[in-house]
Amino acid sequence: MKALLAIAARSAWNRRGTLALVMLSIALATALLLSLERLRSDIRSSFAQSVSGTDLIVGARTGPVQLMLYAVFHVGGATHGIRMDSVRAVAAHPAVAWTVPIALGDSHRGYPVLGTTTDYFARFAYGDRQPLALAQGRAFAGTLDGLYETVLGAEVADRLGYRVGQQLSLSHGLAAGPDEGHADHADHDDHADHADKPFTVVGVLARTGTPVDRTVHVSLQAIEAIHLDWAGGAPLPGVRIAPEHARKFELEPDQVTAVLVGLRNRVAVFNVQRFVAEYEAEPLLAVLPGVALDELWAVVGPGERALLAVSGLVALVSLSSLVAVVLAGLNERRRELAVLRAVGAGPRHVLALLAAEGALVTLLGALTGAAAAAVAVVAAGPWVQQRFGITLQSTTPSVEQWALFGVVLLAGMLASLVPGWRAYRLSLADGLTPRI
Amino acid sequence: MIRTLITGIAALSLAGAVAAQPPGGVPTMKPPLAAAPAPAAAKAGEPRTITWEALVPADWDPFKDFKGLDFQLLDDADPRANAMLKKMRKAWDDAPVNPALVGQTVRIPGFVVPLEDGKEGLREFLLVPYFGACIHSPPPPANQIIHVLPRTPAKGVRSMDTVWVSGVLATGRTDTYMGASSYRIEATQVAPYTEPAR
DSSP states (O other): OHHHHHHHHHHHHHTHHHHHHHHHHHHHHHHHHHHHHHHHHHHHHHHHHTOBSOOEEEEESSOHHHHHHHHHSOOSOOSSOEEHHHHHHHHHSTTEEEEEEEEEEEEETTEEEEEEOTHHHHHOEETTTEEOOEEEEOOOOOSSTTTTEEEEOHHHHHHHTOOTTOEEOOBSSSOSOTTTSOSOTTOOOOTTBOTTSOEEEEEEEOOOSSGGGGOEEEEHHHHHHHTTTEETTEEOTTOOOOHHHHTTSOOSOSEESEEEEEESSGGGHHHHHHHHHTOSSSOEEEEOHHHHHHHHHHHHHHHHHHHHHHHHHHHHHHHHHHHHHHHHHHHHTHHHHHHHHHTTOOHHHHHHHHHHHHHHHHHHHHHHHHHHHHHHHHHHHHHHHHHHOOOOOOSSOOHHHHHHHHHHHHHHHHHHHHHHHHHHHSOHHHHHSOOO | OHHHHHHHHHHHHHHHHTTTSOOSSOTTOSSOOOOOOOOSSOOTTSOEEOOGGGGSOTTOOTTGGGTTOOGGGSOTTOHHHHHHHHHHHHHHHTOOOOTTTTTOEEEEEEEEEEEEEOSSSEEEEEEESSTTTTTTSOOOOGGGOEEEOOSSOBTTOOTTOEEEEEEEEEEOOOOSTTOSOOEEEEEEEEEEOOOOOO
16 A cells, blocks of 8 residues: 555656646635635624623614624714713613713724723623723723823724824824825824824723724713814814813713613613613614624625635635546556556556545645645734734634535545546556557 | 503413413414423423423413403503503513422523624523514513523524523522513523424
């Protein structure tokens, strides 16, 4: 058997050019399959990890997925705010343990700005109920003295090179992405800027792998303060309220974008949801984050399955090219096989020889592909994290990945049985008889 | 509208209260999740398969405060109808647990409403007796919701999937809002729903 393998390897080496190409196509297919599977599972867990410990998200009446998307992922916009009176009414519900209001809508160089209370840092959790942790500095004070303080997500601080103590200014609305933003952020010409009221970085959060990393956190009062001299989406001409004067105004917000709600007893979740839905003073919506996420996945699911199916087809194509190449090679190898038969190899040896060659090519291809996929995940990881906020885990392969790897190997071996069978059927005489 | 709602709820409550008898047209399970009636003598250690009706104490009558009232006499706009609806809702929210079942190892089918989703799977969810319990209809009474904490995270279970949950039925911590207590199961097993053998 060992001798047979050695012969197979040497014979394959003799035809290394074609086989290398086949190996490459198998490698590419494997890499595609594995990295797609990694991406698929990581996107899903990334989403599922992004909020934990929050029982309900309450916002203006819209779609559950939409509410979830803007309240947690800061994607898209709110159709309407929710009045603070309503927030207080929800907070007063006997089953509600805590509420954290959030206000969205502004940005800093493409990163969303989240106005909230200091409770946010204590209540918001991600992953396995992990609370937010500060990598540097402290949370904003939430007092008037600390009005212009901000806490940055890890991604924002890393990408823009901010450290505790630095100053930055916010932009009105959701401006261009971080790459298309102004190269010089001291550029104060932009009309829709809140440059007159700069913020000081007082803390940077530890990396979470969730949308929190891409968020600039300020207090609700700060959001009010920077909009004091604004009306109708533009600064009021001739009205300038200096940052220090803003503190004299009423800074308690009238409305916020959404509220995160935690309950005393999770069984009461339907009752509170009902309470919110039937709240008479304002049309509101409460969603269970888990249910909304599953709804989102129900929408995205067919797409991701289609992607997986396409990469499965790619794998199929490269395996059939393996079959084609080995089958085509049979003609040239007629002599070689006949000589082997002449020196005493039985038909089953020939079959084993060809099967071993196919398995070898598939194994090498699949291994190269797996390595390429691992390298790609490591190499593209930071970019994907930065661009899409999805953390790719370059950890040990998942069960699904092993399964895919196994399927490719198995399919390769099965495919190489086809030329093997053909060679098995070729008679000894067939190879030795010269044909013109 | 309100009148029909009240009549509906009253009928439901009545049906729930008399569920010890074979339920005749009890509209609590919309796609009926058939659970075989609890076998009289379950093997020791084996979880006993129970129905949602069994979770309601046999002597609980949410209808007792409404005895002698003819709902047909109430007008939709009648403020008394509204007050009564609220009262009915309160009775449902305070629905007591069945003490006879607490502490027993049970197996019950239901729909999943996810609460905590982790990397390895669902770590916490609510089990409810009918599809869409969270959105389209008034919430089920307190004793028709089970807070499930799987021992090992349930993988591949999504919102509104049907599952069999097995474990020891316990009562959750006392909460003044949700009545005396509510059910919880630290589930030893969460399995996809299959039709019970007939």
